[in-house]
Amino acid sequence: MIFTSIEYLLFFVAVVFAFFAIPHRFRWMFLLAVSYFYYMTLDPRYAILILTTTIIVYGTALVMHNRSVRVKKLCVAFSVISNLSILFMFKYYNFFNNSLRDLFNALGMGYHVPQLSLLLPIGISFYTFQALSYTIDVYRGTREPVRNFGMFALFVSFFPVILSGPIERSTTLLPQFYKKAEFSYERVTDGLKLMAWGFFQKLVIADRLNVYVSMVYGQPQLFKGLPLMAATYFFVFQVYCDFSGYTDIAIGSAQVMGYDLIPNFRRPYFAQSIAELWRRWHMSLITWFRDYLYIPLGGNRVHRFRLYLNILIVFTLSGLWHGAQWTFVTWGSLNGVLIVLSRITQKARDWIRGTIFGGLARVPASAYFVLCAALTAVAAIGGASGFASTGGRIAAGAGGLAVLALGILRTRGEAYGRFIGKMQKFWMVFVTFHLFTLGAIFFRSKSLTDAWYVITHFLGKNIAHVLLFFKIDDLLMMIGVILLLNVIHLIQERGSIRQMLKSKPLVVRWALYYLMVMGIFMGIQKTAQFIYFSF
Amino acid sequence: MKEFFIKASIFSFLIGFTIFGVIYLPPIDPDRYIMALVDKHRLLETTPQPRIIFAGDSGLAFGLDSRMIKRATGYNIINMGLHGGLGLIYSMDELKPYLRKGDIVIFAPDYTHYMGTGIGDNTLVEVTILFPWIIRYYSKENYMSFISNIPLTFQRRLRGLLFKSKELSTHRRSKFNEFGDNEGHIGMPQPEFKGKEYIQRYLPQVANLNITRFLPDRVNVELVKHLNAYAAYCAAQGVSVYITFSPLMENDRPNQERMLRSLEKDMWAHIRMKVFGDAVGYIYPKKYFFDNEFHLNGTGREIRTRMLIETMKQVPELAFAPKQQVPLSR
Numbered sequence: 091m092i093f094t095s096i097e098y099l100l101f102f103v104a105v106v107f108a109f110f111a112i113p114h115r116f117r118w119m120f121l122l123a124v125s126y127f128y129y130m131t132l133d134p135r136y137a138i139l140i141l142t143t144t145i146i147v148y149g150t151a152l153v154m155h156n157r158s159v160r161v162k163k164l165c166v167a168f169s170v171i172s173n174l175s176i177l178f179m180f181k182y183y184n185f186f187n188n189s190l191r192d193l194f195n196a197l198g199m200g201y202h203v204p205q206l207s208l209l210l211p212i213g214i215s216f217y218t219f220q221a222l223s224y225t226i227d228v229y230r231g232t233r234e235p236v237r238n239f240g241m242f243a244l245f246v247s248f249f250p251v252i253l254s255g256p257i258e259r260s261t262t263l264l265p266q267f268y269k270k271a272e273f274s275y276e277r278v279t280d281g282l283k284l285m286a287w288g289f290f291q292k293l294v295i296a297d298r299l300n301v302y303v304s305m306v307y308g309q310p311q312l313f314k315g316l317p318l319m320a321a322t323y324f325f326v327f328q329v330y331c332d333f334s335g336y337t338d339i340a341i342g343s344a345q346v347m348g349y350d351l352i353p354n355f356r357r358p359y360f361a362q363s364i365a366e367l368w369r370r371w372h373m374s375l376i377t378w379f380r381d382y383l384y385i386p387l388g389g390n391r392v393h394r395f396r397l398y399l400n401i402l403i404v405f406t407l408s409g410l411w412h413g414a415q416w417t418f419v420t421w422g423s424l425n426g427v428l429i430v431l432s433r434i435t436q437k438a439r440d441w442i443r444g445t446i447f448g449g450l451a452r453v454p455a456s457a458y459f460v461l462c463a464a465l466t467a468v469a470a471i472g473g474a475s476g477f478a479s480t481g482g483r484i485a486a487g488a489g490g491l492a493v494l495a496l497g498i499l500r501t502r503g504e505a506y507g508r509f510i511g512k513m514q515k516f517w518m519v520f521v522t523f524h525l526f527t528l529g530a531i532f533f534r535s536k537s538l539t540d541a542w543y544v545i546t547h548f549l550g551k552n553i554a555h556v557l558l559f560f561k562i563d564d565l566l567m568m569i570g571v572i573l574l575l576n577v578i579h580l581i582q583e584r585g586s587i588r589q590m591l592k593s594k595p596l597v598v599r600w601a602l603y604y605l606m607v608m609g610i611f612m613g614i615q616k617t618a619q620f621i622y623f624s625f
Numbered sequence: 626m627k628e629f630f631i632k633a634s635i636f637s638f639l640i641g642f643t644i645f646g647v648i649y650l651p652p653i654d655p656d657r658y659i660m661a662l663v664d665k666h667r668l669l670e671t672t673p674q675p676r677i678i679f680a681g682d683s684g685l686a687f688g689l690d691s692r693m694i695k696r697a698t699g700y701n702i703i704n705m706g707l708h709g710g711l712g713l714i715y716s717m718d719e720l721k722p723y724l725r726k727g728d729i730v731i732f733a734p735d736y737t738h739y740m741g742t743g744i745g746d747n748t749l750v751e752v753t754i755l756f757p758w759i760i761r762y763y764s765k766e767n768y769m770s771f772i773s774n775i776p777l778t779f780q781r782r783l784r785g786l787l788f789k790s791k792e793l794s795t796h797r798r799s800k801f802n803e804f805g806d807n808e809g810h811i812g813m814p815q816p817e818f819k820g821k822e823y824i825q826r827y828l829p830q831v832a833n834l835n836i837t838r839f840l841p842d843r844v845n846v847e848l849v850k851h852l853n854a855y856a857a858y859c860a861a862q863g864v865s866v867y868i869t870f871s872p873l874m875e876n877d878r879p880n881q882e883r884m885l886r887s888l889e890k891d892m893w894a895h896i897r898m899k900v901f902g903d904a905v906g907y908i909y910p911k912k913y914f915f916d917n918e919f920h921l922n923g924t925g926r927e928i929r930t931r932m933l934i935e936t937m938k939q940v941p942e943l944a945f946a947p948k949q950q951v952p953l954s955r
Contacts, residue, residue: 096772110626552894600636607640612783614776 271348315550
């Protein structure tokens, strides 16, 4: 029962009705029952694993409470090792076993450790990390252990977050289960609007882009140039909308019932550096790694080289968390390397940027006008003299107009300064986005060989390939939804759209909600599995 | 809470009205291809015994000469093949109210059906525009598909309202004959379709690929259950039910033969319908196909029907109809 199924909608409506109908003291039991039911609809066997994790974490937290440091250490070690062992066996064993086999074979040595045929429970990485945060918090003394087993089991299995997060903290989510949630018109409608936006992102944008991305990345060797480039850019937006859409549905579902989940995304593609992008992307995972791995490793308060090593460790492990494949490990490591490089080159890049954009800020208006005149001359007489082709003349003419606009803007002092500032910001966003896109090739590729093929065949303009399997209007629609997403993000950068709408008349609001829901119906594609379910 | 329910109800009504209004209210071209369904149901009602009902998809509509089969066997023929999007479960369910003791049903679905579970797609919603009553033939699996395909049908209907319909002149209700065979394509030249050669022009690498699209080597386990349940139902009603093979466009023949042999073996082993015919015999070159790799042209249709008759002759029950025509009764 995935979020985008009819079954989930029916389930959710029934749960919400029942939730508000029953007394507060029984609600946690009800939510626990429906959360397990929800999870077991995917495969009843999954319940055994999540229950095991819950019992281990709950038990060790109770045992370590108010005990000596030694006992605490033993308990936390037992909890962490046993939970990570479960995760390892189900998710990573075959990956490491295969890798070792390849290594031994390459060395000409025999290797006979068998593979395991275990099912990979959906959401195991998410709920394991969520449960571990509780163990470590109790160990650190930042929270008391929970006495009520059922309440703790609900924290681990709460249905909106169980499959793909956000990875909640016990300090934020658990206390909310004890508070009585009243029906609030504002909360319920806000939650529903967020869910609708999540559905739009997933069904209209991500699933639409998925059709193209899956085809090209399914067998990238069939393509070169523009189709690979288009599929890669499409994928960057697909993966965002897929996961962000899921998160919005999760947060909205919880909000309707009166629970606040932590945000997971903050328009990451508007980040001006890779480090900032990672503060805006899958925030619940990154803060988890920060709090439970990066800081214990010494965080920023260590020698420079140790700091770089810490960053590399965190990002490599975050890559591995995403999937038991070398492509994910490479993706994580690459992001770590980029962040380390950005730190090393910070001063040099600041200086270069300052020189270029500072220099641009000081260019006199007259220089623009002279350049404009020169370009206009090329456009006007270039053809007659054979100096420029038709395309060149058009480009020169357009360039001339742009330079003229800049010259006029320059005469307006402050406005020109703001423009140069925005240009600098745009440049940083542009570079950051493309560095992330480079990593995304590894994220999406089925193997390192495929990823390398995509990177080495990325450039080209063979447009016929792009249109081979798709009509032009389908492709335009794909580009259209990406533009729409970015326009919405631009507006969101200025403030919450839901808050902005609250001040508008009812008719305007309803018209927009109506358009959004109809937009979902008009743009919906055959739904695909959420990408992050695999993690 | 009251305010919420009032507003939510009004909003839901607006959305529901728009969706169902766009899908169901605008008039529909009476000569649309899918409208042939009503004629086919009439045939089921009125065709006397002894009769053979062929069930399948558009491959059957385009690729069967029922008149030739009638001449060869003496059976009255009904060709129910129309649209693959309806799914095999629907093809089985829609016959149920019309089946009579002594009827013979022959399924000849395209191989793509064996990959899926038999559940239909948005065509399930589209046919209810014309025949709302048809929903009573939907099984529970198709109900879910029906609901989840409402948005896609809404999109198609909206596009149809905004832009002129592009249905081909060969795909019209009026092109079906009195047996339910589409004859609109007979004698028409083959239009260009996106086969391997087309793709190869842009991607030469395709030439080296062993493409066996639409060709499974075994039948989906879920579908086997449905087929067997239907076989049991037919047996209880005194209806004989057979399954045979559909045409396949030649493309990497050794591989296709290998897949078909495996599929045949799986069908013999698991499907409790009487399987007859030789799948490999139905591999035809591209020149026998019309507008895609499912639809035969006139020549292909004739060759396929002859081959089908040959194989039917080897099955005593199918070879010749009983002499006396049974009057129409239930």
